[in-house]
Amino acid sequence: MIEIYTRPGCGYCTHAKRLLTSKGLDFVEYDVYENPKYIKQLQTRTTDRTYPQIFIEDISVGGFTELLEKEQCGLLANNL
Numbered sequence: 001m002i003e004i005y006t007r008p009g010c011g012y013c014t015h016a017k018r019l020l021t022s023k024g025l026d027f028v029e030y031d032v033y034e035n036p037k038y039i040k041q042l043q044t045r046t047t048d049r050t051y052p053q054i055f056i057e058d059i060s061v062g063g064f065t066e067l068l069e070k071e072q073c074g075l076l077a078n079n080l
């Protein structure tokens with residue numbers, strides 16, 4: 001499962017979601033403005049404080065930059 005924490009108006013969040021969608025990868029989005037409880041939840045999962053924050057199978061990947069690196073190394077399979 002891919003999970004992504006986002007906030008509105010965040011360009012990197014848009015890029016990350018677009019990249020996942022372009023790879024045909026489904027994801028669960030947690031918009032922290034829609035529901036502030038996601039902020040506390042996120043703080044228990046990573047010390048990173050920028051958005052987006054992405055998790056693949058419960059492992060912290062980082063943000064868009066890190067996601068893009070994975071994709072460019074061929075590590076973002078279409079069958080995740």
Ligand SMILES: N[C@@H](CCC(=O)N[C@@H](CS)C(=O)NCC(=O)O)C(=O)O
Nearest residue numbers: 010011012050051052063064065066
């Ligand atoms: N290298 C990070 C950069 C992320 C970033 O700068 N995100 C901005 C929003 S688009 C951010 O979180 N700024 C601080 C904040 O919103 O508190 C990534 O690729 O995700």
